[in-house]
Every structure is written in C-alpha cells, then in structure tokens.
Amino acid sequence: MPRPIWSGMISFGLVNVPVRLYNATKKKTVRFNQLRKGDGCRIRLKKVCSSDEKDVQQGDIARGYEVSPDRYVVVTDEDMEALAPKASRLIEIGTFVKLEQIDPIYYEQTYYLMPDKGAAKAYTLLLSAMNDTGKVGVARFVLRNKEYLAALRPYQNILSLSVMLFSDEIVSVGEFEEVPEQIELNPKEVNMAKQLVDTLTMEFEPEQYKNEYYYQILDMIEKKAEGEVIESQPAATNNGKVLDLMSALEASMKAIKESNSKTKKKSKLKKEA
Known part of the structure; x- marks a missing residue:
C-alpha cells in the first residue's frame, strides 16, 4: 500500500x-556494489582531506562554495535555514x-x-x-x-x-551553434517524409514500451547466480551502404509495406487454422 x-x-x-x-x-534501475576483484570483499568509500590525506569524520565536514580556484565561502546550516x-x-x-x-x-x-x-x-x-x-x-x-x-x-x-x-533552468536553443538554417526542401522528399510519418502513426500505448535493458541485466544476473556462462553479444554492424535522403525514404516505405504484408498473412493463416 x-x-x-x-x-x-x-x-x-x-x-x-x-x-x-x-x-x-x-x-527501475539495477544498483551495484563495489567489490574487490580478488576476493569479492565490499569496498567502503572514505572521506579524506586533500591536503594531509587524513580521514575526516562527518561531524568535521562543512559546506563550502568555490568562488575561485581553492577559495571557498563556508555556508552553515544556520545560513541555509535562514533562507x-x-x-x-x-x-x-x-x-x-x-x-x-x-x-x-x-x-x-x-x-x-x-x-x-x-x-x-x-x-x-x-x-x-x-x-x-x-x-x-x-x-x-x-x-x-x-x-x-x-x-x-x-x-x-x-x-x-x-x-x-x-x-x-531550461537551456535556450539559441545557445547552440548547430541550430539548422532554413533549407529549401524538395517537395517530393517532403511528401515522402509525410507518408512515412503517416504510415508509422498509431495510438500511443505505453504498455508496448518496456525497459528492455533493465530486464536483460536482471536475467543476466540470475543466470550468473546459477552458474551459467554469459556469452558476449555480437556488435551491430553497418552494411556499408550510404543512401541518399530520397532513397532512404523510399526504402523505409518499402520495408514497412513488406512488414505489414507479412503480418496480414500471418493473421490470415491464424484465422484459417
């Protein structure tokens, strides 16, 4: 509850x-502890003074704001409470x-x-x-x-x-040099891009989107805990083909149509069965 x-x-x-x-x-995130590689002993992090390398206890720690290199203004709890x-x-x-x-x-x-x-x-x-x-x-x-x-x-x-x-707290878009200039677009490319957007348009169903990486990590941890050997996945490769914009749009539309056609055939076979 x-x-x-x-x-x-x-x-x-x-x-x-x-x-x-x-x-x-x-x-949802998987949290890891730091361990020593040799024996799996858990690592504890210490707070150490940068000048004499001595351990510092929590009660001896003050809050400081750096106003210039190695020059700090100390701010107390009372200062913060007043504001x-x-x-x-x-x-x-x-x-x-x-x-x-x-x-x-x-x-x-x-x-x-x-x-x-x-x-x-x-x-x-x-x-x-x-x-x-x-x-x-x-x-x-x-x-x-x-x-x-x-x-x-x-x-x-x-x-x-x-x-x-x-x-x-919002970063202004005007701060970026990479903001695209006004470019004259090919009407045919614009229409093809609109068709691609329309083809991929559907109702938003949040249940379809899963944090796959999170569950993959949990699955990997479970397998390792049971003694299984985990094999590295092959890296994704690029086929080396560089398509121009129009070719990429046309190829995308073709791939979507082929995928939809296969889905319809599978659905028809299921109904006939």
Whole structure:
C-alpha cells in the first residue's frame, strides 16, 4: 500500500482542499556494489582531506562554495535555514492555463494527489471543473524545505501534480551553434517524409514500451547466480551502404509495406487454422 510523502491543502481562491501527496512513478534501475576483484570483499568509500590525506569524520565536514580556484565561502546550516522557504502546507494555485500552453520540457517529476478525510466533495468539484474547462492549475508549494513550481492536472479520475522546472533552468536553443538554417526542401522528399510519418502513426500505448535493458541485466544476473556462462553479444554492424535522403525514404516505405504484408498473412493463416 503506497504511503503519502506529504499532506496539506490545495488552495484556489478561497477554497481549500485537504490532500495527500503520493509518488506516481518508480524508476527501475539495477544498483551495484563495489567489490574487490580478488576476493569479492565490499569496498567502503572514505572521506579524506586533500591536503594531509587524513580521514575526516562527518561531524568535521562543512559546506563550502568555490568562488575561485581553492577559495571557498563556508555556508552553515544556520545560513541555509535562514533562507529556506517558509514551511507551508499549501499547494497554492496562482493561475489556470491550457494544458497545451505548457511545453513538456518543463515537466520533471509527477505525483498523485488524493483527497484527505472529509475532502471528497471539494476535491471532486475541482477535478470536475478542470476536466470541463480543459485547464490545469499552475501552483507553488514547499516540499522538504524547497519551493517548487508545479502543474495540477486531471489524470484519469484523480488529480496529479507535476513538478516543473523554472524558465531559467531550461537551456535556450539559441545557445547552440548547430541550430539548422532554413533549407529549401524538395517537395517530393517532403511528401515522402509525410507518408512515412503517416504510415508509422498509431495510438500511443505505453504498455508496448518496456525497459528492455533493465530486464536483460536482471536475467543476466540470475543466470550468473546459477552458474551459467554469459556469452558476449555480437556488435551491430553497418552494411556499408550510404543512401541518399530520397532513397532512404523510399526504402523505409518499402520495408514497412513488406512488414505489414507479412503480418496480414500471418493473421490470415491464424484465422484459417
């Protein structure tokens, strides 16, 4: 049973909705420990002073910000606490906007918001209003002594909260020298590219996409634990052919048509069987 990581209230206008915040995602990754190759002994990492090579205990460690080479400003816990945002239990919606106005590049982490005791009616009212208007709420809230910008939006039949990056955390495209210049395109190539896009277009089904590398690692670990010898996979090779853009588009369309034809034949054989 998931446990809430925060509880407070959604505030919009003079309406407060008590809610609980839950993690909506769980990243799948395989964590490894560092071992000594000879005997498998686990490695412990020590904190050592760079000047005298002596071990440093946690209580003797200060926080420092480098302002120039080897020159630091020491920042204490008291300094940080003085600047910490005022503790609050409010997710304060400042404005509502259309969902399409927020580019996905701003989204960072998503949570679920569930109604707290006695808040079902107010929660459902907000959810219904957002669904009917197609709007999302842009809000600020404090979690673990840090203030966040967030978007509240309906997800299925509940409210979700997506933590957002601030605008100055987004790298401007103008900073890159590689941004393509305006190039005059061949209309035939444009039409062929559109056909390729249309051919590959389908409904998004997230269940079709698996973290294959994660499961391959787990499978490999299981096999090694059972004593199996793992053989290296051959590296992918390039056939050496360099196709021009139009040839590549035409070859792609041909491959898709052949694949679709084979799929239809298999489906027909299954039905006849």
